[in-house]
Amino acid sequence: MSTYALAQIEPNENSEKQANKKTEDSLKKRVFLENIGLGYFPTKYFNFDLRYLVKYNQFEGFRTGLGGVTSEKFSDKFRVNGYLVYGFRDQRYKYSIGGGLRLNEKTDTWVNFTYTDDLQETGSSKFLTDKRFFSFFEPRLLNIDLFHRHITKSISVQHKISNNLLSETQFAVSRVNPTYNYSFASNGDVFNSFRFSTATLSLQWSPFSKYEFINNKIEETVDGYPKFTGQLTQGFGDVFKSDFNFAKIDFRTIHQIDYGNESLTRLTLVAGLASGETPLTHLYHAYPNNIRKETVLQRFSVAGLNSFETMFFNEFFSDRFTTFQFKHYLKPFKISSRWKPQLVLISRYALGNMKSIDQHQGINFGTLDKLYSESGFEINKLLFGFGLSFAYRYGGYHLPSLGDNFAFKFTFNISL
Known part of the structure; x- marks a missing residue:
């Protein structure tokens, strides 16, 4: 194949790679925003649950903690979820631990x-x-x-x-x-x-x-x-x-x-x-x-x-x-x-x-x-x-x- 022919193909290949990368980046951004909209901060293997960061009510006062659930990249067959929070007014910890097993996709x-x-x-x-x-x-x-x-x-x-x-x-x-x-x-x-x-x-x-x-x-x-x-x-x-x-x-x-x-x-x-x-x-x-x-x-x-x-x-x-x-x-x-x-x-x-x-x-x-x-x-x-x-x-x-x-x-x- 001539140098001229290669010069014609390579820019097209580069353009295709750039287009694919742009599409992939756009999809990642969309998935990230969807997770944030649902109250999750996603990472590779674990999605942190934003609901447990800070809340306030008349009984607990400020309530703060961490929680989340494992991501599909960790496993699409099972998941582990939970949270641990603390109420400053009632001075008590609250928590939940659980998991799920997929039986049919x-x-x-x-x-x-x-x-x-x-x-x-x-x-x-x-x-x-x-x-x-x-x-x-x-x-x-x-x-x-x-x-x-x-x-x-x-x-x-x-x-x-x-x-x-x-x-x-x-x-x-x-x-x-x-x-x-x-x-x-x-x-x-x-x-x-x-x-x-x-x-x-x-x-x-x-x-x-x-x-x-x-x-x-x-x-x-x-x-x-x-x-x-x-x-x-x-x-x-x-x-x-x-x-x-x-x-x-x-x-x-x-x-x-x-x-x-x-x-x-x-x-x-x-x-x-x-x-x-x-x-x-x-x-x-x-x-x-x-x-x-x-x-x-x-x-x-x-x-x-x-x-x-x-x-x-x-x-x-x-x-x-x-x-x-x-x-x-x-x-x-x-x-x-x-x-x-x-x-x-x-x-x-x-x-x-x-x-x-x-x-x-x-x-x-x-x-x-x-x-x-x-x-x-x-x-x-x-x-x-x-x-x-x-x-x-x-x-x-x-x-x-x-x-x-x-x-x-x-x-x-x-x-x-």
Whole structure:
């Protein structure tokens, strides 16, 4: 081959190598940003979990530590995960250690084992199949003071029935101790701490989402709505020394209407029902986010994403409840290329009840048997992701003092 011919080929080869390197660098950057968006700082063999670095709540004060999970480069057949944190106010360490073994790659089937010694907010309810959610800080967490300590051993199986239908089944054994003055009366006995043995089945159905095979992976290309999530939990008495028989049904549906001009409407319906002998730790609140201070300005804090901003912490608990939230995002005001504040109109409603409120001793709370209503608005992204929120409480739970019905807070929205 002539020198001239080589000169023609080599630049093309170099161009191809540069193009491949550019594509590879772009893919690495994308993967890195995706991990950061999920709350992980990725390294070759271990992904550090940013959720455990620094947090704050009313019981622990500052809470800090380290955690993470092994990466696919370490192994795509098994994983090890865990964390260790310390609360400066309660002066206690909390930790979790676990691992998972992949049984089937096509259906993303994993069997997981976990041992956890930590705190959980009383009245909170989580779906096993929820995608991991990460925020630089969690607004509600700042003011939560009602926690119970739990030591939980669990085994779970997560399985993708189809691209649109995810499942997770879990069996767990827990010892629970409230960190506040509380006891539960049941069948002539009074319990100050509790033992639970529970089986849980969670399903998440996204019938309108679409998926494609990209870069050797199935990826969601259309985030379709509505989405449905259901969960069944059964507590077994006398199994591994469990104290109570009870059952819970939880349901959530989210619908989003996108108008194509950066404006959208988001509707969220959540419901829960607990029957049997169920302590307060495993019942429901309605995600309140208002602190008990005398004036509106003293209550000024951070608005949550889906919380009731005028409802006080620990004001209501229910063994059956439903909430409905309406949020309409108007088209952003394009004041400049970088300054685009957005107005969001909000209405929230909650309804619930408690069958045997006298069983719950040492703590005072109300029920939601009358319709709880609040409405307001947010102006987001006014400056560096910060905005303002205003809400007003009315209807069946309107308070006698007018100022107690208002909530004025700031918001924080940032995307990577």
